[in-house]
Amino acid sequence: xxxxxxxxxxxxxxxxxxxxxxxxxxxxxxxxxxxxxxxxxxxxxxxxxxxxxxxxxxxxxxxxxxxxxxxxxxxxxxxxxxxxxxxxxxxxxxxxxxxxxxxxxxxxxxxxxxxxxxxxxxxxxxxxxxxxxxxxxxxxxxxxxxxx
Numbered sequence: 001x002x003x004x005x006x007x008x009x010x011x012x013x014x015x016x017x018x019x020x021x022x023x024x025x026x027x028x029x030x031x032x033x034x035x036x037x038x039x040x041x042x043x044x045x046x047x048x049x050x051x052x053x054x055x056x057x058x059x060x061x062x063x064x065x066x067x068x069x070x071x072x073x074x075x076x077x078x079x080x081x082x083x084x085x086x087x088x089x090x091x092x093x094x095x096x097x098x099x100x101x102x103x104x105x106x107x108x109x110x111x112x113x114x115x116x117x118x119x120x121x122x123x124x125x126x127x128x129x130x131x132x133x134x135x136x137x138x139x140x141x142x143x144x145x146x147x148x
Contacts, residue, residue, distance in 0.1 A: 012039070042055075097117055101121045
């Protein structure tokens with residue numbers, strides 16, 4: 001019997017989302033950080049004086065995992081598509097892209113590759129239950145061990 005492969009937890013997680021999904025992204029990011037998962041979330045990390053395009057590129061090159069928040073707005077978003085295309089084409093992100101469905105949508109309209117990825121659904125289930133499923137994918141601690 002093959003031993004299950006342990007997935008390495010993210011050193012830094014890139015959160016890709018549509019502007020309309022900011023509130024959910026902020027909630028998710030806060031919860032991830034409480035569980036010790038370092039995240040790059042544009043509203044928190046981009047300062048007004050920074051060139052946002054360059055900062056997003058730097059973060060994509062630095063991060064080792066990506067979460068794509070899926071919703072109808074994300075499926076229509078040019079920038080979510082660009083971020084996802086970068087990650088799909090970069091070997092560093094192989095098997096390290098996790099779609100999070102928080103509003104029902106046709107993810108295949110964003111990328112034909114998304115239906116093949118293991119997704120975590122936040123649709124019609126308690127937030128904490130979906131978070132536990134996400135954290136279990138990385139074998140991250142399930143209790144908050146540090147507060148930010």
